[in-house]
Amino acid sequence: MLDALGIASVDELFKDIPESVRINGLTLPAGISEAEVVAKVRKVLGANKTPEKLPSFLGAGIYDHFIPAAVRAIQSRSEFYTSYTPYQPEISQGVLQALFEYQSMMCELTGMDAANTSMYDWATALGEAALMAHRIHGGKEFVVGRAMGRERLQVLRSYASGVGLKIKMVEFDANTGQLDLDMLKSQVGPDTCGVYFENPNFFGVFEEKVDEIRSLVPSVLVVGANPLSLAITKPPGEYGADIVIGEGQGLGNPPSYGGPLLGVFAVKKEHIRAMPGRIIGMTNDAKGKRAFCMTLQTREQHIRRQKATSNICTNEALVSIASTAYIAVLGGRGLRKLAVENMTAARDLARNINHLRRFKAPMFKSAHFNEFTVRSKIPYSRVHRELLRRGLHGGLSLEDRFPELGHVALFATTDVHGENERERIIKALGAIE
Amino acid sequence: MKYRQAYFDEPLLFEKFDGETEPLPEGLVPKALERKSLELPNIPENDVVRHFVRLSEMSFGIDTGFYPLGSCTMKYNPKFTEELAALPEASRIHPCQDESTVQGALRLMYELQQMLRSIAGMDAVTLQPAAGAAGEFTGLLLAKAYHEDRGEQRTQVIVPDTAHGTNFASAAMAGYEVVEIPSKEGLVDLDALKTALNSKTLAFMLTNPNTLGIFEPEILEIADTVHDSGALIYYDGANLNAIMGKTSPGRMNFDIVHFNLHKTFATPHGGGGPGAGPVGVKEPLESYLPVPAIRQDGNEFKLDYDKPKTIGKVHSWYGNFGMFVRAYAYILRMGGDGLTKASERAVLNANYLRFRLQKVLDLPYQELRKHEFVLSCAKLKERGLRAADVAKRLMDFGFHPPTVYFPHLVDEALMIEPTETESKETLDSFADAIDEILAESPDVLKSAPHNTAVSRVDEVLAARNPILSWRMWQEQKKAGGEKPQ
Ligand SMILES: Cc1ncc(COP(=O)(O)O)c(C=O)c1O
Numbered sequence: 001m002l003d004a005l006g007i008a009s010v011d012e013l014f015k016d017i018p019e020s021v022r023i024n025g026l027t028l029p030a031g032i033s034e035a036e037v038v039a040k041v042r043k044v045l046g047a048n049k050t051p052e053k054l055p056s057f058l059g060a061g062i063y064d065h066f067i068p069a070a071v072r073a074i075q076s077r078s079e080f081y082t083s084y085t086p087y088q089p090e091i092s093q094g095v096l097q098a099l100f101e102y103q104s105m106m107c108e109l110t111g112m113d114a115a116n117t118s119m120y121d122w123a124t125a126l127g128e129a130a131l132m133a134h135r136i137h138g139g140k141e142f143v144v145g146r147a148m149g150r151e152r153l154q155v156l157r158s159y160a161s162g163v164g165l166k167i168k169m170v171e172f173d174a175n176t177g178q179l180d181l182d183m184l185k186s187q188v189g190p191d192t193c194g195v196y197f198e199n200p201n202f203f204g205v206f207e208e209k210v211d212e213i214r215s216l217v218p219s220v221l222v223v224g225a226n227p228l229s230l231a232i233t234k235p236p237g238e239y240g241a242d243i244v245i246g247e248g249q250g251l252g253n254p255p256s257y258g259g260p261l262l263g264v265f266a267v268k269k270e271h272i273r274a275m276p277g278r279i280i281g282m283t284n285d286a287k288g289k290r291a292f293c294m295t296l297q298t299r300e301q302h303i304r305r306q307k308a309t310s311n312i313c314t315n316e317a318l319v320s321i322a323s324t325a326y327i328a329v330l331g332g333r334g335l336r337k338l339a340v341e342n343m344t345a346a347r348d349l350a351r352n353i354n355h356l357r358r359f360k361a362p363m364f365k366s367a368h369f370n371e372f373t374v375r376s377k378i379p380y381s382r383v384h385r386e387l388l389r390r391g392l393h394g395g396l397s398l399e400d401r402f403p404e405l406g407h408v409a410l411f412a413t414t415d416v417h418g419e420n421e422r423e424r425i426i427k428a429l430g431a432i433e
Numbered sequence: 434m435k436y437r438q439a440y441f442d443e444p445l446l447f448e449k450f451d452g453e454t455e456p457l458p459e460g461l462v463p464k465a466l467e468r469k470s471l472e473l474p475n476i477p478e479n480d481v482v483r484h485f486v487r488l489s490e491m492s493f494g495i496d497t498g499f500y501p502l503g504s505c506t507m508k509y510n511p512k513f514t515e516e517l518a519a520l521p522e523a524s525r526i527h528p529c530q531d532e533s534t535v536q537g538a539l540r541l542m543y544e545l546q547q548m549l550r551s552i553a554g555m556d557a558v559t560l561q562p563a564a565g566a567a568g569e570f571t572g573l574l575l576a577k578a579y580h581e582d583r584g585e586q587r588t589q590v591i592v593p594d595t596a597h598g599t600n601f602a603s604a605a606m607a608g609y610e611v612v613e614i615p616s617k618e619g620l621v622d623l624d625a626l627k628t629a630l631n632s633k634t635l636a637f638m639l640t641n642p643n644t645l646g647i648f649e650p651e652i653l654e655i656a657d658t659v660h661d662s663g664a665l666i667y668y669d670g671a672n673l674n675a676i677m678g679k680t681s682p683g684r685m686n687f688d689i690v691h692f693n694l695h696k697t698f699a700t701p702h703g704g705g706g707p708g709a710g711p712v713g714v715k716e717p718l719e720s721y722l723p724v725p726a727i728r729q730d731g732n733e734f735k736l737d738y739d740k741p742k743t744i745g746k747v748h749s750w751y752g753n754f755g756m757f758v759r760a761y762a763y764i765l766r767m768g769g770d771g772l773t774k775a776s777e778r779a780v781l782n783a784n785y786l787r788f789r790l791q792k793v794l795d796l797p798y799q800e801l802r803k804h805e806f807v808l809s810c811a812k813l814k815e816r817g818l819r820a821a822d823v824a825k826r827l828m829d830f831g832f833h834p835p836t837v838y839f840p841h842l843v844d845e846a847l848m849i850e851p852t853e854t855e856s857k858e859t860l861d862s863f864a865d866a867i868d869e870i871l872a873e874s875p876d877v878l879k880s881a882p883h884n885t886a887v888s889r890v891d892e893v894l895a896a897r898n899p900i901l902s903w904r905m906w907q908e909q910k911k912a913g914g915e916k917p918q
C-alpha cells in the first residue's frame with residue numbers, strides 16, 4: 001500500500017500534524033498476549049464478590065434475575081452485536097424487526113401506543129421525559145414524588161438544568177409510603193408541565209390511588225415502573241399516563257455493576273413526534289413485502305441538529321434485543337408467573353423478618369412488589385456489617401437518603417434466591433444482637 | 434465476492450400469540466391495580482431461538498463483512514473481551530454493593546481512567562456518560578459549571594459546519610444557543626471563528642481530524658483564539674482512532690474531551706448500543722466532574738461523593754461497566770505500541786482506499802486524510818444517480834455502505850472509514866466493487882439492493898403512516914387504513 005501511495009513509510013501520512021503538537025508514542029506499557037490479558041483481567045475481577053459467594057438482597061432498580069441460557073445465545077449472535085445502528089434497512093431487517101418487537105412488548109406492558117428502542121437507563125429516560133413534558137406543555141415546573149432513587153433525581157436535575165426546569169417535590173405519606181395527595185394538589189399549578197411518580201415506588205410500595213393522581217394532574221403524567229411488575233399490575237396507560245418509563249435491565253440482563261442498562265420509554269400516540277430516540281416503524285419494500293426501518297428521524301439530531309428532541313445517538317439496542325428474547329423465552333404466562341413468585345417471595349420474606357425482635361418489615365402499610373423496607377432498632381450500618389461477616393449482603397441502607405425514617409434499609413428478593421438464601425438472611429438478622 | 438443475504442418470511446412474535454392470561458392469586462395485587470390480561474406471546478423455546486436466529490441472518494455485522502461506515506470506527510470486536518465481560522465477576526455484581534466487595538470493579542475503572550488520561554493527555558477522567566452524545570452533554574455542563582464558578586454567564590456554543598449532529602443537539606440540551614461557523618477549504622476558518630467568539634461563548638466544539646478526515650493544522654492557533662476569549666475548547670473524540678500516539682487532545686490544548694469506547698476501543702455497537710462515552714478534562718475542570726469519583730487509598734479503592742462543586746450525575750450509576758471491561762482488556766492487549774500502530778494502520782488503510790477511489794469519484798479538498806475520507810457523488814447526478822444509489826448497490830456485493838449525506842458541506846457525500854483491522858484484499862475488493870458499480874447501468878443502481886432480505890424500503894410511507902408497535906398496527910388494520918400487507 002505504501003508503494004501505491006508512493007511513500008516510504010507511514011510517517012509521511014502524518015506530516016500534516018505539526019511538530020508543535022506531536023507526541024512520540026504512548027506511555028502505556030507494551031501489549032501482551034490474549035492469554036496474559038485474560039489471566040490479568042480475571043485476577044483483577046476476582047476481587048469482586050458475586051452473589052454466588054455473597055448472596056445479596058440489593059435491588060433499588062437493578063435486579064439480579066435468573067437469565068435463561070437461550071437469551072445469551074440469542075444476544076451473542078454476532079450479526080446482532082457487531083452491527084451498527086440500522087441506518088440501512090435493507091441489510092438490517094433482522095435487527096429492525098427485533099427492535100420493533102421490543103417496542104411492541106413495551107407498549108403491551110405499559111399500555112402505551114409507541115416506544116422508542118431505548119434510552120441509556122431509567123434515570124436518563126426520566127430526564128428526557130421531563131424535557132418532553134416541557135416541549136408538550138411549555139410549563140417551567142416538573143413535579144416529582146420524593147419516593148424515588150436519589151440517582152434518578154440527580155440525573156433529572158442535570159437534564160432539567162439546560163432549559164431551566166424547576167423540580168418540585170411531593171412527599172410520601174409517612175404511614176403508607178404512597179404519594180401525599182394533598183401535597184401533590186398544592187405543588188401542581190399552571191406552570192407545571194408534568195408530574196412524575198413511580199409505581200411501585202422506590203420503597204417497593206404500590207401507588208393505589210392512580211385515578212385520583214391522574215385527576216390532579218392537568219398536564220403531562222409520567223409514570224416510572226418496574227416492567228416486570230406490569231405483568232401483573234394495571235398498565236399506566238389505563239390510568240391515563242402520557243409517558244411511561246422504567247428500567248428494563250431486569251428483563252434478561254445482568255446487573256453489570258450498573259451498566260449497560262435499558263431506559264424504557266413509551267408514549268401515547270398523540271405524543272410520538274415529541275419523543276426522543278430511535279424509533280422503528282413498519283412499512284413495505286419496493287416489491288410490497290413487509291419491511292421495517294428507522295422512522296420519524298426528523299426528530300433526531302442527525303437531521304434536526306439543535307432543534308432535535310434529544311441529542312441521543314448511540315443507545316442500548318442490544319439490551320433491548322436481549323429483553324425481547326427474555327420476554328419471548330419466558331412468554332407472557334411465564335413473565336406473569338415470575339412476577340407473582342417474586343412478589344409473593346418478597347411478601348413472605350418481609351413477614352418473616354417482621355417476626356424478628358429487632359426488625360419491622362415492611363415499615364409502610366401498603367402492598368409492595370419485589371422489595372420492601374426493613375426498619376431496625378440498631379443503626380443499619382451495624383446490621384450491614386454483621387451480615388457481611390456472615391457471608392450475606394443485606395439491602396440498601398436508606399439512612400442517609402431518608403434520614404427521617406430512622407434505621408431503614410431496602411431489601412429485594414428475586415428468583416436467584418432459593419429458600420436457602422432467604423432462610424439464611426432471616427437467621428442472620430435474627431442472630432444480630 | 435457477490436453476496437446473497439438470507440430471507441425468511443418471519444412472522445412477528447406477536448403473530449404467534451395465543452390468548453389465555455391466567456388469573457392472579459386472590460389478594461396478592463391490590464384490587465385497584467390488578468391486571469386482567471397480558472397479550473404477550475407464549476412460544477416454545479425452540480421456536481423462539483429459531484425466530485431470532487433467522488432475524489440475525491437478516492442482519493449484517495462486522496463479523497459478516499466490511500463495514501466502512503464513516504465516523505463510526507467499525508473495527509473488529511475481539512472475542513475474548515466478550516468472554517471477559519460475561520464473567521459473573523463482571524456481570525453479576527450490583528452497583529450498590531459494599532465497596533469492600535467490588536474492589537476488582539473499582540480497580541478496573543480506576544486503571545481504565547488512568548489509561549484514557551494518558552492516551553488523551555488529559556488530567557482527569559470520568560467514565561459515567563453512557564455514549565458519545567452523553568459525553569458531550571456532560572462536557573458542556575462541566576464548562577458551564579466552570580464559567581459560573583467564575584461568575585460568568587455564557588450563552589453560546591460554537592460548532593463548525595462539519596460537526597456531527599450530536600454536537601448541535603447536546604449544546605441545545607445544555608441550554609445554549611448554537612452558533613454555526615462555515616469552513617474554509619474543509620478546515621476551520623480562523624476569521625469566522627474569531628468573528629463568532631465573544632464574551633458570551635461558552636465553548637467551541639471540534640473534532641480533529643475533522644469529519645472530512647482532514648487534520649486541522651492550525652489547531653494551536655484555534656485553541657489560543659478560543660482561550661483568549663475566555664471560552665473553552667471541546668474535543669469530540671469520535672475521531673481519536675486517527676491520532677493515538679501521534680498527538681493527543683491534551684497536547685492540542687483541548688480542555689475537555691469525550692471518548693467513544695465503542696469506536697476507538699473496539700467495544701461492539703450492538704445494533705445501536707450500548708456504548709460508553711467517558712470524558713476527560715484538564716485540571717481546572719476536575720472539581721466539577723460527576724460523582725462519585727474513584728479514589729485510590731493505598732491498596733484500596735473508594736467511591737468519593739464528597740465533591741462540593743460537582744455537576745451531579747449523568748447516569749444512574751458509574752456508566753456502562755460492561756464496556757469498561759472490554760475496553761480495558763483491549764487496551765492491555767494492544768499496549769501503547771499497539772494502539773499507535775492501530776492509528777498508523779487506520780490512516781494507511783484510509784489513504785490507500787482514498788487513493789484507489791479518488792480515481793473514480795471526486796475527492797473535495799486536500800488529498801492527505803487521516804482515518805477516513807469523504808467522496809462526492811455529485812457528478813453521478815447527470816446520470817440520474819445519487820450517493821444513496823451507490824450505497825444501496827454496495828450491499829449486493831456484501832459490503833455495508835459507507836455513511837451517506839454527512840458531513841453536509843460535501844454534496845452527495847460518501848463517508849468512508851475502513852479502520853485498521855481490514856486487509857488490503859478487502860480494501861481492494863471494495864474499490865473493485867465501486868469501479869464495477871459505476872460502470873453499471875443506472876437502472877441496476879436505482880433498483881438496488883437486489884441481494885438483501887428485502888428490496889428498497891419505503892421510508893416515506895413509514896414516516897407518513899407511523900406503525901410503531903403491534904398495538905398500533907392492530908388498530909390500523911381494524912380501521913382499514915393504509916398498507917403494509
Ligand atoms: C463525529 C461524531 N461525534 C459524536 C458522535 C456521537 O456519539 P454516540 O453515538 O456515541 O453518542 C458520533 C457518533 O456517531 C460521531 O461520529
